[in-house]
Amino acid sequence: MRYLLILALTFLTTNGYSQSEIKNMEQRLTIITLGVSDLKKSTEFYENIFGWEKSESSNEYISFFTLNGIQLALYGRNELAKDATVDSNGNGFKGFTISYNTKSEKEVDQLINNLRNKGVKIVKEPHKADWGGYSSYVSDLDGNLWEVAFNPFLPLDKSGNVKN
Numbered sequence: 001m002r003y004l005l006i007l008a009l010t011f012l013t014t015n016g017y018s019q020s021e022i023k024n025m026e027q028r029l030t031i032i033t034l035g036v037s038d039l040k041k042s043t044e045f046y047e048n049i050f051g052w053e054k055s056e057s058s059n060e061y062i063s064f065f066t067l068n069g070i071q072l073a074l075y076g077r078n079e080l081a082k083d084a085t086v087d088s089n090g091n092g093f094k095g096f097t098i099s100y101n102t103k104s105e106k107e108v109d110q111l112i113n114n115l116r117n118k119g120v121k122i123v124k125e126p127h128k129a130d131w132g133g134y135s136s137y138v139s140d141l142d143g144n145l146w147e148v149a150f151n152p153f154l155p156l157d158k159s160g161n162v163k164n
Helices: 002-014 039-049 077-084 105-117
Strands: 031-036 062-066 071-076 098-102 121-128 134-139 145-150
Touching: 031 039, 031 077, 039 062, 039 071, 071 077, 098 105, 105 121, 105 134, 105 145
Parallel strands: 031 071, 098 145
Antiparallel strands: 062 071, 121 134, 134 145
8 A cells, every 4th residue: 555655646746757858948948938918919019110020820810920949929918818818917027037238338329319210118218237238228019028138157159049
């Protein structure tokens, strides 16, 4: 009886996998999905304001933008909450920001001026940051915060990918 109990507990804690079969998640991201209030308007924002190209896998229910190694997806806020089985109500700071890192302070200034000219809400003007970089914040149509920053401690390759 004791052997069966140990066997059952082992099965329950490993879902039937041996310890050598249990793997950790690989250290990577595949897709960041933003729940948006109006998919059409949000897609137009990313296409026309940021100048990004929508992926062919997009459809009337979801928009994908291929970035450097990952995808940004836009999906209806209520539908995304329903899929995750959570309440879609929420406001204020969302507890995360998305960062776009540049290769210089000058590039931050140029991008922010370009976005300002396109009517984007500048949440925080470019400034020297306490952590030693130079950053600014803008908001998309749903209030998602994008940090546009130069980080001298974060080397980027020619494609804008973080170097290890």
